[in-house]
Amino acid sequence: MSETVEGRWAEIFGPRYLPVTTILALGVTLFAFNAFLSAAALPSAVHELGGVEVISWATTLYLVFAIVGGAAAAMLKRRLGSRGALVGLALVFLVGTLIAAIATDMTQVLVGRAVQGLGEGVVAALCFALIPELFPSRLVPKVFGMQAVVWAVAAFGGPAGAGALTELISWRAAFLINVPFVLIFVTMVFMVVPRAERAPDAHGFPGLRLLTIGAGTMLVALAAVAAPLQAALSLVGAAVLLVAAVWLDRRADHRLMPPDAFSFNTAVGSGLWMFLLMPVAGAATAVYLIMLLQQLWGYGPTQAAITGAVMAVAWSLSSVTVANVRQRSTRRILIRTGPLLLAAGLVLVLIGLETTQLPVLLVGQVLIGMGFGTCNGYTMLTIMEASTEAERDRTSALLPTTQSAGNALGAALAGVAANAAGYPLAVEKTEVLSSIVPLFVMAALFAVLAFFAALRMVALAKKTPVNTFAEG
Template structure:
């Protein structure tokens, strides 16, 4: 079989797909760079604006509104069409950026971050929805691999660039870096994305569902900073709110999610649980590792950040390395192994910290990154391929929204586990190490559950060849 049929890396950068690749990379870059730019610039901003106690809310509100935006992305596309939906929500993101960058009070920063999150949530979801529209299935793994590379570049370049801008110019300049990204993105969308007509279908605004989703995630975030009894009660209320949102969506004539997501006898049932649970588990190291390296090993911020970024590099390299896999059996193995590597890696990081073994910690970080990189693209591709054409937009848009929800829930669960174990009041290295054991154990258990769910997912994928005769003839 020819390389053309299999798909080559050069194709996504060739004349036919280059513009689409640039658009999707810019859409991911808006999210990736903004995450690292803002996290680096915010400490200086809150000190200047006397809002240190509100710094966590700058991230929490961003994530909550991003999840709400992602949940409503398909509705926005139906009403405006792909091109104008992307441009309009990129402008919303730009407005949020300008509000935050010009802030005179911390309240204004929070408002700007919320607007940023709403715009970026829709943009990210629609970019995912465009992948099966703009690329054939044989190139989709390479598109996901390219997106992983963007995240790795952001992980290294974002903090360094934002740090330099904040130190030598202003924290406001670090926010304003988003402006040229948005301008170029809008121009490329106007030139390349098809001007699909808005849908004739008109349904009521899903305000109750979006409120329940956003409120549920927000309650989980609040729970992470409360004492254990109140925190567990709030988590229970949050779970009920999210279940209520899903129940309402199942009964709606215009659902926000594809039928079968999270529960069904198809791959969509367990598949979306894998998409959710892996970032929930990974949040343990994402939130705490850099801080722990400084507390326990005396690393400076730069060295600790570099060790933390090893995971992102491994994610990108492994994603690129497996992008040429065509056999469904091999893809199924990668999907099953991803959460297993994640569970082993989280446990290895804990052992590395306890026994002061930097090589073990580095190898474990590599395993965590490889766990995400080897499986992420094929989990997403399987979900897209399993969905009917009528619901493909909903499936594609729900993937980044679910990942964002996983990151938010994971950070909250990690905070709850750490605080319940006494991490916040630990003063000695021994006390810190004792407190983080339940934290990492929680992450490992969640990753193990994701591994079992991934096994159920691949068992429910209908066996079929990667390329049929008609597809081969068309590709050739």
């Protein structure tokens, strides 16, 4: 029997939920903007400070520490309460911003980016954890739709805004623009998020598990810039460390993750696999498409960026559109359809590049965006509803961390595939086109694996009691 769930867009922007919606939008804005900041601002920082050989580490360290922070978010929420953790780690992010903005050498910029990543990783994860705490189930798809719009705006406005600030004022201004956003965010948290009692906690700090997660993520990041053999060894080492981190966590008295994280025997575990594999597949275009358009078709940076941003627009529009779906049976169809759209889109982008057909490439970009937009929100909602109330904080906080890990792993695997196929040495267009085939084939295969994970999650979700969220 299908179940309907009511929910209107006007509610999340109405008097009751607008303050909470604003907090979540600001939290996502900080994370999304800084994800796109480095490409526009850091080259100017290197020009002033030197250190071009370490510029990639500004993004790598941000990502690594964001994943570690996200892994620790549920623990910090229990120890400090939602308000304390959000305010405290937003201020950590602010400290990192100021360190980077006033840096006198690239080492200080790297330290600032690492501190930024730690703070924002926790804030982003806690914003996800607050969704089931402050919104009823019927409004959650609308919240995810709103977040998709924020990401689409950041995909356009992040590089453009940071570039404009860098060009008109200074690269330091691109960092300092975070300051008013953080102060508004902290003020809103004090106004809206209730003070929660801190859970008594006699356990020690889970340093070994966080260190293992961080080391595994660092190896993934190193694989993206290493030679093929070293990259393969780095990925094997990363897999061993990350599996060890999950194994250690399941046996700990005070866990960072839900007990069924990445288990194929539960809807939560299978859903997390899907949530990891989708961005792994999407990394092929995220990392290489803009560069390929400039290299193969002679596009300028702006034209290539606009073409690449078609995916973000399609993601946003499709996410908003499907947020009105009420029947659970239809939502499950959307979950299963998303990875297939992603796989089809990747194939079409490859065909478009190989045949120099812009319309084919654009259709592929639209399908990739729709693949994420149609299934992401309902995948997250299904995972949250399949989780018990006792584990919901850990499960919700793990979602953005898993997505970030998928982005990192996808970028590394894309680099390994492209390097092994000879892309860095390719000069002629025919050589470039030949070298990118393995990259897109691998990405499409990961999308198919995400489809099988989706089938497993949906099948198990039907047998799992639905733990809906009460009125916030």
